[in-house]
Amino acid sequence: MRLCIVGIGGCGGHLAERFLKNQDVAILNRSLGEHVSFGGVKGLWLEADVQETQNQRFFGSVDRGYYPGFFIPHDVIDSESKTSKLIVDTYGYDVKKQGFMRQAEFLKAVFEIFRTDEEVKRAALHEYDSENPILRGAWDKIRGYTTLAALQENSGSDMCDGILFIVSLGGGTGTGFVNPITRYIREERPAYPVFVLGVLTEEGTDPQQRAKEPKRALGATISLCDLMTKPVGIGVDGIILVDNQIMVDKLGQDYSAIDDFIHQAMRPFVAGRHYPGEDPPSLAMREKFVEGLDRPPILVPCYWREKRRKRPEEELAKLALTEGRLFGCDPGKADRAYVFTRGFVDQKEIVSAVARYSEIPAERIEPWRKLGENHANEILILLRNPYGQERGCEVKGTLEHRLHKLIRMALLYMDDPEANLVMEGMPRPTKEAIKDYFYGDDGIRKRFEEALLKIEEGKRPFFLEERNIFERSSREFDHQQIHQTCQEIDEDDVRRIVQAEVSKALAERGY
Numbered sequence: 207m208r209l210c211i212v213g214i215g216g217c218g219g220h221l222a223e224r225f226l227k228n229q230d231v232a233i234l235n236r237s238l239g240e241h242v243s244f245g246g247v248k249g250l251w252l253e254a255d256v257q258e259t260q261n262q263r264f265f266g267s268v269d270r271g272y273y274p275g276f277f278i279p280h281d282v283i284d285s286e287s288k289t290s291k292l293i294v295d296t297y298g299y300d301v302k303k304q305g306f307m308r309q310a311e312f313l314k315a316v317f318e319i320f321r322t323d324e325e326v327k328r329a330a331l332h333e334y335d336s337e338n339p340i341l342r343g344a345w346d347k348i349r350g351y352t353t354l355a356a357l358q359e360n361s362g363s364d365m366c367d368g369i370l371f372i373v374s375l376g377g378g379t380g381t382g383f384v385n386p387i388t389r390y391i392r393e394e395r396p397a398y399p400v401f402v403l404g405v406l407t408e409e410g411t412d413p414q415q416r417a418k419e420p421k422r423a424l425g426a427t428i429s430l431c432d433l434m435t436k437p438v439g440i441g442v443d444g445i446i447l448v449d450n451q452i453m454v455d456k457l458g459q460d461y462s463a464i465d466d467f468i469h470q471a472m473r474p475f476v477a478g479r480h481y482p483g484e485d486p487p488s489l490a491m492r493e494k495f496v497e498g499l500d501r502p503p504i505l506v507p508c509y510w511r512e513k514r515r516k517r518p519e520e521e522l523a524k525l526a527l528t529e530g531r532l533f534g535c536d537p538g539k540a541d542r543a544y545v546f547t548r549g550f551v552d553q554k555e556i557v558s559a560v561a562r563y564s565e566i567p568a569e570r571i572e573p574w575r576k577l578g579e580n581h582a583n584e585i586l587i588l589l590r591n592p593y594g595q596e597r598g599c600e601v602k603g604t605l606e607h608r609l610h611k612l613i614r615m616a617l618l619y620m621d622d623p624e625a626n627l628v629m630e631g632m633p634r635p636t637k638e639a640i641k642d643y644f645y646g647d648d649g650i651r652k653r654f655e656e657a658l659l660k661i662e663e664g665k666r667p668f669f670l671e672e673r674n675i676f677e678r679s680s681r682e683f684d685h686q687q688i689h690q691t692c693q694e695i696d697e698d699d700v701r702r703i704v705q706a707e708v709s710k711a712l713a714e715r716g717y
C-alpha cells in the first residue's frame with residue numbers, strides 16, 4: 207500500500223506537510239537528492255486561498271514544477287469567462303471568491319451546478335475542454351502521483367495505489383471540497399481506493415477564530431453526512447475521524463503539536479517495510495474496510511507508542527484502546543478492527559490482546575505488521591463503526607455523544623436568524639433551492655432531527671441519504687412553479703390568451 211496524500215484547505219495542508227516532509231538531507235527546504243518521504247508517500251496540497259499559499263514555505267506551485275506542490279483548483283477558471291459569468295448571473299455564486307464564505311454548502315452548490323446545468327456544462331466544455339474544469343484540473347494533478355498515471359505513461363512501480371484526502375471538518379475549503387472531488391474521481395475510477403482523514407473541529411473557539419463553533423458544526427455535519435451516505439463505489443472507502451477536541455485536551459491549543467501527533471499516529475498505517483507477506487495493496491485494504499457494508503464506514507484510530515520491550519502486545523493493545531483513542535467511541539461496538547503495528551510484535555498475541563480489550567471477536571481483527579524503529583513499538587488500531595448503543599449519546603466519551611452534540615449545534619445554528627443561510631441578494635431560484643435544502647419538508651433540518659433520533663435509539667447508520675441542493679430541488683421547483691401557474695390562471699384567462707394568439711397568427715397570414 208502506497209498512498210497519495212492530498213491535503214485540502216488549512217488543516218489539510220498543515221497535515222499533508224507532515225506526511226510529505228523529506229527525510230533526506232535538505233538545505234533551505236530543498237532536497238539534495240531524491241525527495242524521500244516516510245512510507246514513500248507522495249502528494250500535494252489543494253488550497254483555495256492564495257494568501258494561505260504565500261504564508262508558508264513548504265509547498266511551491268505545482269504549475270511551476272515544485273515538489274511538494276500546492277494547486278489552486280479554481281484558478282483554472284477565468285473570472286471573465288462565459289462559464290464563470292453564467293454561474294454568477296444565474297445562481298449568484300462567484301466561483302472565484304476566496305474562502306468560499308467558509309460555508310460547506312457553497313462548494314456543494316457550485317459543483318452541483320457543474321453536474322446538472324446543461325448550459326454551464328456546454329460553456330465549460332467549450333472554454334476548458336471539460337464540463338467540470340475545476341475538479342478536472344485538481345484530479346489531473348493528483349492522478350500524476352498514482353498508478354493510474356503509470357498506466358498511461360509507464361512511469362514505474364513507486365506510484366501510489368490509493369489516495370488519502372486530509373481535511374478538517376468545520377471550515378469551508380476542505381469541508382466543502384472533499385465530497386465533490388472524491389465523487390468526481392469515483393465516477394472515473396469506481397474501484398480506485400480513496401480514503402479520508404477528517405479532523406473534526408474542536409468545541410468552543412479555535413485559536414484562529416475563523417468562524418464560531420455553531421457555524422463550524424453545521425459545515426462539519428453537512429460534510430460528514432454527505433461522506434457517510436454515498437453508496438460504496440460512489441463515495442469513499444473509509445472516513446478516519448480524529449477529534450480536535452481530544453487533541454486539544456491532550457496537547458493544548460497548539461495545532462503544530464497536534465499535527466505532529468496525528469501524523470505520528472498514522473505512521474503505522476502509511477509505513478512501508480512490511481513483514482513478509484503482510485503488505486496488502488490499497489485495493490485489498492479498501493475491500494476489507496467496506497466488506498459487508500453498503501456505505502463508507504467511520505474508522506476511529508486508536509494509537510499507542512512505547513519503549514521497546516519484550517512481549518509488548520498486551521500493553522500496546524490496552525493503552526491504545528483506552529487512552530489512545532483519537533475520537534471518542536466504545537470499542538466493543540466496533541464490528542471490525544484493523545491493526546497496524548511497527549516493531550517486534552507477535553501476530554497471534556496482538557490479535558488476542560486486541561480481542562481481549564476491545565471485546566471484538568478475534569476473527570474480526572486483521573493485523574498487519576511492519577518493521578519499526580530501534581527503540582519503540584507502535585500500534586494503530588482502526589475500529590470500524592464503533593458506535594450504536596441505545597442512549598449511548600448520553601454517555602460522555604462515546605462517538606454518539608460527540609456527534610449528537612455536533613448535530614444539535616448545527617440545528618441551533620440553522621434556526622438562528624443571524625446565520626443568514628438564505629442570503630439576500632441571491633437570485634430567486636438559488637434562494638428557493640437553498641431554503642428548500644435547509645428547511646423544506648425533505649430538507650436537512652428534518653433529516654438531521656431524524657438522525658438525532660436514530661443515534662438516541664442506537665441505530666446505525668444514522669444518516670441515510672444525501673440531500674442535494676439543485677439536483678433534486680430544481681426539478682421540484684419546476685414542478686411547483688407549473689402547479690402554481692396552473693392554479694393562478696383561470697379558464698377565462700386561458701380562453702383570452704388562446705384567442706389572442708389565434709388572432710395574431712391569422713393576422714400574420716393576411717386573414
Ligand SMILES: Nc1nc2c(ncn2[C@@H]2O[C@H](COP(=O)(O)OP(=O)(O)OP(=O)(O)O)[C@@H](O)[C@H]2O)c(=O)[nH]1
Pocket residue numbers: 214215216217218220221254305306308373374375376377378379380381405406407408412416417422450461462464465
Ligand atoms: N489539527 C488541526 N486542526 C486545524 C488546523 N488548522 C485548522 N484546524 C481546524 O480546522 C477548522 C477549519 O480550519 P481550516 O482547515 O483552516 O479551514 P479550511 O478548510 O481552509 O476552510 P476555509 O474556512 O475556507 O479557510 C478550524 O476551525 C480548526 O478546528 C491545523 O493545522 N491542525
Ligand SMILES: [Mg+2]
Pocket residue numbers: 215216255258377379
Ligand atoms: Mg482556509
